Amino acid sequence: MPTLVSHPDEVKVLSRRFGQGAADIEKYIELDGYKAVQQALAQGPEKMPGWIIDVMKASGLRGRGGAGFPTGLKWSFVPKQSEKPKYVLVNGDESEPGTCKDHMLFREDPHGVIEGTMIAGLAIGSKLGFIYLRGEYRYLLKIVEKAVADAYAKGFLGKNIFGSGVDFDIITQTGAGAYEVGEESALMESLEGKRGVPRIKPPFPAVVGLYGGPTVINNAETIASAPPILLMGGEAYAKLGSERNGGTRLFGISGHVERPGIYELPMGYNLKRAIYEVAGGIKDGKKLKAVVPGGSSCPVLLPEEIDIGLDFDQMGKAGTMLGSGGIVVLDETVSIVEFALRVMSFYQHESCGWCIPCREGTDWLKKTLTRVHAGGGVKKDVDGIQYLAENMLGRTFCPLGDAAAMPTLGFIKKFRKEFEDYIEGHKAGTPILTVEQLVGAH
């Protein structure tokens, strides 16, 4: 079972109930559960939506799925009047390699996600929320389903919640294995019973989303941040983090560290300290080679680049992304050629095939990297990989194409010499195989 870890530098806002059995509704209530939603309802029907959105805006909370879009602003885009029903959609299709924070969140604090969903619903005037979990998370779906049923039994969900006259329902949904469905519009397609291919934007989900209705879609961690934000106030939450990056975040540190785990750290926390202090440093006293800072789609950082704050802006300035908060640490023994191939094999497998630059791009990048890795590379392959990846950027409906291209460009930019040396070093005596021989039919 996933193990809980702790470090004195942690600021436990989202994780404060972790390890305390808060999947049980009574325990959740005892630990300030369902207070925030009642506080919102106490504002009265007229004032409430604006009040919630103002607090969320003041909190500086930015989307924890990876894009970092300000949550309060996103909620404010939903039109007040709408002929079609409005929906709240919780994205629990956590699939970005290196990311397992929502796994812990659903296991330890499912009611936090439910209460956050209700708050988002109240903010935009929606009566129905969906919590979508990836198919692999069946045991977590059971936990969430039980939590939802318990909330209904208490009268917290359904008709006239907390005697307010407002109705709110939640439906839980399972996926069936698809990284692409973590993209917001593909998730809506999946929830409508279709292949999870992305939709062109605009229109954005806030205007035309699920079933064509205005929809707020947020990552599960973003949604679960709403209740503590309402309770402590937007400004107080904002102050926990760094400039324009409010609050705390669940960072998952994995790979070659002594104490991998989910740690809740303030936004802007130093990455180097997170690796060396919080996660106990590099495993077995080895040397650090590289860090993937926010899930596999984020360009890699070199050891000399990690003295930097973990927030969306500082990571952007460093040419990478904060992404999903999944920090993957690579020690000196890792072959970047092999690592780059593994990353690309993933994106090639997960590309939904809708947009040609992504479908063909990931396939040819995988083939080329496979050949290089097998020892059949030629010097111009390095430029070829770069050229191909550069031409995928920004040319697809959804960010999967970029997610495959960006880390690849990072590997080539920062480890070009390793690629060239690898190709040079494997020349002698290596038979040149065709790509079909290397990759096989798929």
Add this chain to the structure above:
Amino acid sequence: MSEIANTIFSPELAARFDHLVTIYPLRRSALVPMLLYAQDEIGYVSDAVITEIAERIGILELDVRNVLSYYSMLRTKPAGKYNVQVCTNISCMLRGGYDILNHCKSKLGIGHKETTKDGVFSLEEVECIGACCWAPAMQVNYDFHDNLTTAKVDEILETYRAGQGKDVK
């Protein structure tokens, strides 16, 4: 009584499906969960499963097949009673995911997407399963097993072989 006469599903699952198609704003939203739940019971998405689910939702079998082929967890052929899914994505790879996969291959004598002759186990190399901080990890059906070593894998496989493994559905 199921809404479908001669349903191929157990009375419990048929009743669950009767209800499931009614809870969404659009009937078709039940499709992906139904395919997965049907697979859990039947073992795979058979032609008969496709026919009945199409009828229950009121869409073409072609529409069902179109969706079915998209999702990596859905299969149209039987797997072993216990489907061993070893993650080899980056976080697991860095902590020995491939050693775990290779160990399973030699221990079970089968490769990726193959099933043992006795039908007890099948093996799959899978993409990230969301257990990165507890790597290397694998799932046996829906159950997670993490912080794996080859010795721990042996124990886990023995437990399932003896019919004493946990099996969440």
